[in-house]
Amino acid sequence: MAVQSNLKNMVLCLTCVCFGCAAVLGGVYAVTKAPIDETNAKLLKEAVGAVLPEGGELSGAMELTVGGLPSEYYTLTADGQTVAYAVKSTTVGFGGPLTIMVGITADGVVYNTSVLSHTETPGLGAKCTSDEHFMNQWKGFDPSQKILKVKSQQGDVDAITASTITSKAYTLAVENAVNAVKSITEEVNND
Amino acid sequence: MTKLQLITKGLVKDNPSFVLLLGMCPTLATTTSAINGLSMGLATLFVLVLSNMAISALAPVVPDKVHIPVYIVVIATFVTVLQFLMQAFVPGIYATLGLFIPLIVVNCIVLGRAEAFANKNGIVDSALDGLGVGLGFTLSLTVLGAVREILGGLSVFGWKIPGTGDGMLAFVMAPGAFLCLGYLMVLFNKFVAKK
Numbered sequence: 001m002a003v004q005s006n007l008k009n010m011v012l013c014l015t016c017v018c019f020g021c022a023a024v025l026g027g028v029y030a031v032t033k034a035p036i037d038e039t040n041a042k043l044l045k046e047a048v049g050a051v052l053p054e055g056g057e058l059s060g061a062m063e064l065t066v067g068g069l070p071s072e073y074y075t076l077t078a079d080g081q082t083v084a085y086a087v088k089s090t091t092v093g094f095g096g097p098l099t100i101m102v103g104i105t106a107d108g109v110v111y112n113t114s115v116l117s118h119t120e121t122p123g124l125g126a127k128c129t130s131d132e133h134f135m136n137q138w139k140g141f142d143p144s145q146k147i148l149k150v151k152s153q154q155g156d157v158d159a160i161t162a163s164t165i166t167s168k169a170y171t172l173a174v175e176n177a178v179n180a181v182k183s184i185t186e187e188v189n190n191d
Numbered sequence: 192m193t194k195l196q197l198i199t200k201g202l203v204k205d206n207p208s209f210v211l212l213l214g215m216c217p218t219l220a221t222t223t224s225a226i227n228g229l230s231m232g233l234a235t236l237f238v239l240v241l242s243n244m245a246i247s248a249l250a251p252v253v254p255d256k257v258h259i260p261v262y263i264v265v266i267a268t269f270v271t272v273l274q275f276l277m278q279a280f281v282p283g284i285y286a287t288l289g290l291f292i293p294l295i296v297v298n299c300i301v302l303g304r305a306e307a308f309a310n311k312n313g314i315v316d317s318a319l320d321g322l323g324v325g326l327g328f329t330l331s332l333t334v335l336g337a338v339r340e341i342l343g344g345l346s347v348f349g350w351k352i353p354g355t356g357d358g359m360l361a362f363v364m365a366p367g368a369f370l371c372l373g374y375l376m377v378l379f380n381k382f383v384a385k386k
Contacts, residue, residue, distance in 0.1 A: 003251075003252055003253070003254050004254060005254040005255050005256040005257070006254075009254045010254050010256060010257045013252065013253055013254055013257060013261065014257055014260060014261060014264075017249065017253075017261050017264055017265065018264060021264050021265065021267075021268040024268055024272065025268055025271055025272065028271075028272045028275050028276075029275060032275040032276060032278070032279040035279035035280065036275065036278045036279045039278065039279060039280075039282045040282075043282060117286070121363075121364060124360060162360075
């Protein structure tokens, strides 16, 4: 049934199949590129929008080092004044990288946070995306008044039950973001 | 074998998860909830049907010595197509299943059906075979996901049973996957597969 396995046939067959597959992939990529970009832009806008006050004008992504890692941030300006920053911050959680978006107002107070991606245990650490008490405590969290550490480390952050490692990673991510914003604002003041 | 039997054998007699024990990695890892299991099953079904058809069409012109690379390229193409489509239209599910979508390339069910069935049979039969095995996989992943979700999170398809607490967390984690799979396998083989 099958064709003879000589060099010519094998090379010919593999080449043709690869060309065919590449053509299919190229076609599908061209068709889906626009919807994928649209979806990603929408998701990012939602993530940034969720952690910042309403109104004002949002900037594009700008580069920044957060907690020693390259990351990015966005600024929200209204009437020529910077109102708030949204900083993408990544730390290591229990299951792998934990990436969150932290919204911080110009006076250094946390406005809100949201999880962009995580690999925490479902039902335990993954509650950092659904536990209302844990999530709501970040709204209006003032790092100059409260200590950015979980309660077991004499801080003011309530950890998620049975998920101390995730909670610590989340807290560290917020802390890194707060520090990053401090460095931005200091730079602006020095100028 | 009639056309209908081609489909039903994948569901029962050759059920990939409960009888053949193929594709255990996605089976154990993605069934933390019924929806996740269902999505993973449907994603695999999509690849299975298309790769079975393509391979059955290509088989006569593929030299024996290179048939594995050719099949893998074909399967990888369909998986990548699936990835593009999921990213574009169901980004939420794509984010949840994450790494396990590209891993369908090396899912032994897909290559197994290509080797065992598609390269010896016609396009229509191969498509039906892929459909049957894919449905069997979807069914078992959904059942496993539902059982784990009920025991571990006390919810059904994301709907929380009112007035209940946290459930047994062990069932949402890896050990629970093994336990549930084992018991489901026993039940399935006792009451469905062995007649």
